[in-house]
Amino acid sequence: MKTFSPFTVERLRNRGSVPGLIQALAHHKDGRVRAGAARALRDLGDEQAIEALLKALDDPNAKVREAAARALQDLGDERAVEPLLGLLDDKQAPVRRAAARALERVGNAQAVNALCERLQDRDKWVCHAATQALAAIGDPRSVEALCTTLEHTGQRVRRAAAQALEKIGDPEAIPALRQALWDNNKEVRWAAACALESMSWKPEPDRVGAAYWCAKRQWEQCLDMGELALDPLYLALEDRNKDIRRSAVRCLGQIGNPQAIPTLVTALEDKSQDVRLAAAKALGQIGDPQATEALCQALEDKKGPVGRAAAKALGQIGAVQAVESLTASLGSKHEQVRRAAAQALGEIGDKSCLKALINTLSDKSKSVRQAAARALGTLDSTQANEALIEALEANEAEVRQAAAQALGEIGAPDSVEALLGVLHDRAAQVRQAAAQALEKLSWKPANVETGAIYWVAKRDWERCLEIGQPAVEPLTAALKHDSRNVRRNAAQTLGKIGAEQAIRPLIHSLSDHDPQVQWAAMEALAEIGPPAVDHLLHALRYMERDSSFNAIRTLGKIGDPKAVEPLVANLDGPLRLVSAQALQEIGPAAVPTLIHALRGRFFSCGARCTAARILGRIGDKRATEPLIRALRDPDSPVREAATESLEKMGQAAVEALGAALKNPQIELRWAAARMLERIGPDSIMALIGALSDNSAQVRQIAANVLGRIGSNSALESLTSALRDPNQGVRRAAAQALGQIGDTRAAEPLKAASYDTSQPVRQAATRALSALG
DSSP, X not given: OOOOOHHHHHHHHHHTOXXXXXXHHHHOSOHXXXXXXHHHHHHHTOGGGHHHHHHHTTOSSHHHXXXXXXHHHHHTOGGGHHHHHHHTTOSSHHHHHHHHHHHHHHOOGGGHHHHHHHTTOSSHHHHHHHHHHHHHHTOGGGHHHHHHHTXXXXXXXXXXXXXXXXXXXXXXXXXXXXXXXXXXXXXXXXXXXXXXXXXXXXXXXXXXXXXXXXXXXXXXXXHHHGGGGHHHHHHHTTOSOHHHHHHHHHHHHHHTOGGGHHHHHHHTTOSSHHHHHHHXXXXXXXXXXXXXXXXXXXXXXXXXXXHHHHHHHHHHHTOGGGHHHHHHHTTOSOHHHHHHHHHHHHHXXXXXXXXXXXXXXXXXXXXXXXXXXXXXXXXXXXXXXXHHHHHTTOSSHHHHHHHHHHHHHHTOGXXXXXXXXXXXXXXXXXXXXXXXXXXXXXXXXXXXXXXXHHHHHHTOHHHHHHHOGGGHHHHHHXXXXXXXXXXXXXXXXXXHHTOGGGHHHHHHHTTOSSHHHHHHHHHHHHHHOGGGHHHHHHHTTTOOHHHHHHHHHHHHHHTOGGGHXXXXXXXXXXXXXXXXXXXXXXXXXXXXXXXXXXXXXXXXXXXXXXXXXXXXXXXXXXXXXXXXXXXXXXXXXXXXXXXXXXXXXXXXXXXXXXXXXXXXXXXXXHHHHHHHHHHGGGGHHHHHHHTTOSOHHXXXXXXXXXXXXXXXXXHHHHHHHTTOSSHHHHHHHHHHHHHHTOGGGHHHHHHHTTOSSHHHHHHHXXXXXXXX
């Protein structure tokens, strides 16, 4: 007999030698070799090995039995069911586990009872494998045993049991699954909830429903449950996942039931900073003094955000017992804790912390000094006046603003003089705070200049308008305010005042990042009028495109002729459209320069084209002749623009077009004729008059155009033209009468059919045919 070893088995596996491996499995004395052969046969997956593997299930070596069971699992042959059932009682747990796993693949209803017995196996992994096998088989007979398994000590087994019940889908499992929603493991709770959902079970507004939503981590629905969700949320706080614990804490805070305070106090010691932070915030939301002591301890948390949240919560609770701890926290190493402590002391309002807050006005952090100033305002003690007046000179605008607001809250008359000085502060928000403080002190401005600064700071635009010129300087300063509403109103008020000294700042506001402020600046400059024109034209040289756009629109609104030439010069640039609109608004004053541009050979085709269109929109008669001449411009866009403009001008262009019919240049005459044709009925009288012109060519052109227009009002004149001494005119008249189609022309046309000129006779004959 051939000698085998583990190395021989490996070579046989690599060669795919199933017979050799079967021989090794059946006859080798070494259990390790037999087990290796079974594993190799499993890898090869050849059905020839099934009989040998079935026999190997009785092998005295546990490793061999386990390997054989695993191999049969992968081969999936139903002949293995009965032998595998026998292995479920094997003394070795790994063998029992392998047998159960194999039955997951090949098992049937025959295996249900035996697998149910294994659910009580002393080895949790055997229980787990049996549970999965029962899930794969899906026999309802296993439901009762699986429901019992939901109470197993192993969380993996309990979760597998819930998942198995979900696959089986038998409603008989619902009561047990509802109970599993209270399991101490989130994965088991999740599996139970999923199983209930798959069975179309609907949660009710009760404790079980709340447990279901908590298990599903649907926190919004938990909130809807209110106090019913307290117990499931407490359970969630025991979870290993910090995100689940944090979400549960947040829900407890939003539910706001004081019963949750002990649990939340415990959460203040959670190992996760996020959970501790959420717990402090939740206690603040509940606002019950029971939490004061625990929150005071949390002020010393090694993480600043937790201490800050604790301080804020103490302020929300308003507990006087916390004043001493909060006062001590004014010296915390964390800036955010010092700031929150100052805010909380202001909310509590106990004057025992007054001295500490005054000292905090010297803190190195501006945000802490700002919070201290605001807190001193809420304490309403004149003892803080001197320190707050000194804070009005701080480098930071936020601190100066808070100090001014605090002085207004305290209301001590000896702070008036200091607040009046702050009305000239470089920061708009500080000036506004000073004005509001002075109002609380019932102060009234003693002179116009001070009043102007005061009312601007108060944003009383009507009073500023009443004051007039003295308000211009503070209004100009307000054009730089952070608030777009302030900038817009300041610009509008300056425009109503007509303040020429505000022109430059208003021009600067044309570049404001807010479109409403830009518009207000344009309107204001338009109200100031001509004095702003030179400044706008000068600024155009240096402005960016967007600002130049606004400046040009403003020039159009003002309508000063001085802007015409610079605007016409822009017709060649990227701002030609807005320049054209401005020139149109300026109107007749722009006509001579536009005519010059239309005629100028130094202007581009685009500029001439735009000039032609603007002249048509303005509609001034002075433009008719230049536009007619532009009909023979070498560039077709210019000719088209001139044509459109003359057509818009209508009757105003007819007289000049009639005169152009007599121009010695044939191209111009024909262009004028085409234009009269486009104008239509409004040009008929001029064309009738042209039928009496001394020039036969003019008479012929007029007849042709009248025919194309087709108006009966020209019938008599065209009939007379049939007797014109020039045969070309007679022929044109005959053609025109045919185009008009009036039967009254039949007799004159019959007479013309005997004309001495053959072309005339032919034209008259065709016209008679057209008349029918």
